[in-house]
Amino acid sequence: MAANACGHDWVVEITQQEEEPELDQALINAVSELDEFSRFAIYINKFFKPGLPARLLNKDSVIEELSEHEVNELIEKVSRNKIRISRNYGFISTYVPIYYMGNVVGVLVIESEKELSERCSMLAIYMLNIYANQLSLLHKSQLDPLTELLNRQTFDKKVIEIAADAAIEHIEPDSKHRHWYLAIVDIDHFKRVNDNYGHVIGDEVILLVAQLLKNNFRFEDYVFRYGGEEFAVLFQASDELDARNALNRFRGCVAEYPFPQVGNLTVSSGFMPIYEFEMVASLVQKADKALYHSKNMGRNRVTAYSELDIQQSQPQDDSIELF
Numbered sequence: 001m002a003a004n005a006c007g008h009d010w011v012v013e014i015t016q017q018e019e020e021p022e023l024d025q026a027l028i029n030a031v032s033e034l035d036e037f038s039r040f041a042i043y044i045n046k047f048f049k050p051g052l053p054a055r056l057l058n059k060d061s062v063i064e065e066l067s068e069h070e071v072n073e074l075i076e077k078v079s080r081n082k083i084r085i086s087r088n089y090g091f092i093s094t095y096v097p098i099y100y101m102g103n104v105v106g107v108l109v110i111e112s113e114k115e116l117s118e119r120c121s122m123l124a125i126y127m128l129n130i131y132a133n134q135l136s137l138l139h140k141s142q143l144d145p146l147t148e149l150l151n152r153q154t155f156d157k158k159v160i161e162i163a164a165d166a167a168i169e170h171i172e173p174d175s176k177h178r179h180w181y182l183a184i185v186d187i188d189h190f191k192r193v194n195d196n197y198g199h200v201i202g203d204e205v206i207l208l209v210a211q212l213l214k215n216n217f218r219f220e221d222y223v224f225r226y227g228g229e230e231f232a233v234l235f236q237a238s239d240e241l242d243a244r245n246a247l248n249r250f251r252g253c254v255a256e257y258p259f260p261q262v263g264n265l266t267v268s269s270g271f272m273p274i275y276e277f278e279m280v281a282s283l284v285q286k287a288d289k290a291l292y293h294s295k296n297m298g299r300n301r302v303t304a305y306s307e308l309d310i311q312q313s314q315p316q317d318d319s320i321e322l323f
């Protein structure tokens with residue numbers, strides 16, 4: 001650590017990361033190089049929102065994992081006392097707070113034979129703080145500024161990840177497990193909103209629909225602003241009926257919502273399962289086809305890709321073999 005006495009190398013490493021797993025690894029590497037101790041566990045609430053649990057970051061930690069309640073108690077204690085030290089049967093436990101915007105969002109637990117130097121503890125605090133700031137910047141870069149939903153760039157990455165997992169797991173369509181679905185949702189006749197009430201009201205409608213969408217899906221589902229008044233949802237459901245019910249629930253919710261000045265609006269959607277690896281463009285094209293079917297059938301409805309008469313839309317194979 002001598003050449004890196006002020007932690008400069010770690011700061012550079014952490015602030016260079018543009019992907020979350022690599023950023024996590026950069027922090028884990030930095031903490032493991034603070035050489036005065038041998039074992040550590042990092043717990044952090046990565047969304048920085050009160051009420052969400054702080055989860056273990058270094059899953060391979062040799063320190064026994066604490067319960068959510070124990071972690072909350074520790075966070076409460078380090079919020080009051082900054083660094084805490086306790087002595088247990090020959091080793092020393094040090095608890096270092098993780099700060100984000102002045103709030104404690106996690107805790108680093110270190111077990112060592114001898115007490116950590118103050119310099120080492122302060123270095124840990126700075127590094128954890130820099131990690132939290134970098135994580136927040138990374139999260140912000142994944143969001144659409146108007147709605148704070150995930151943006152289009154993040155959509156492609158997430159679909160590839162889910163489709164790759166589906167290919168590995170080989171989940172069958174009739175399996176008992178919940179699996180992933182892709183839906184594209186579009187506000188009906190949105191151009192009329194802009195034309196009649198102006199773009200500011202149009203933007204407000206987009207924002208309100210985004211909020212309704214977020215509220216209608218689970219925390220572990222992903223909601224994106226895909227384009228202007230078009231949204232994409234990656235969500236888990238047990239089968240097609242379950243997925244359709246979720247989208248219909250949202251559709252009903254929008255239809256009943258009194259949009260200020262505008263009154264009532266509707267949304268149409270198309271959806272399909274992600275059972276195997278498929279290119280993002282091909283998945284989106286299929287969900288889009290189902291969406292346009294909803295539009296053609298009068299809007300304010302949900303269509304599954306499986307409902308479409310694929311035979312009609314595909315070119316007929318009545319070609320003549322020439323060679």
Ligand SMILES: Nc1nc2c(ncn2[C@@H]2O[C@H](COP(=O)(O)OP(=O)(O)OP(=O)(O)O)[C@@H](O)[C@H]2O)c(=O)[nH]1
Pocket residue numbers: 186187188189190191192194198199200201202203206227228229295299
């Ligand atoms: N206010 C606002 N309008 C947007 C934004 N992005 C796209 N739009 C507008 O959204 C409208 C989309 O219109 P169309 O694609 O013709 O579709 P539509 O009127 O919703 O009709 P259907 O989709 O067929 O039901 C266009 O007028 C765009 O200018 C945005 O960020 N804010």
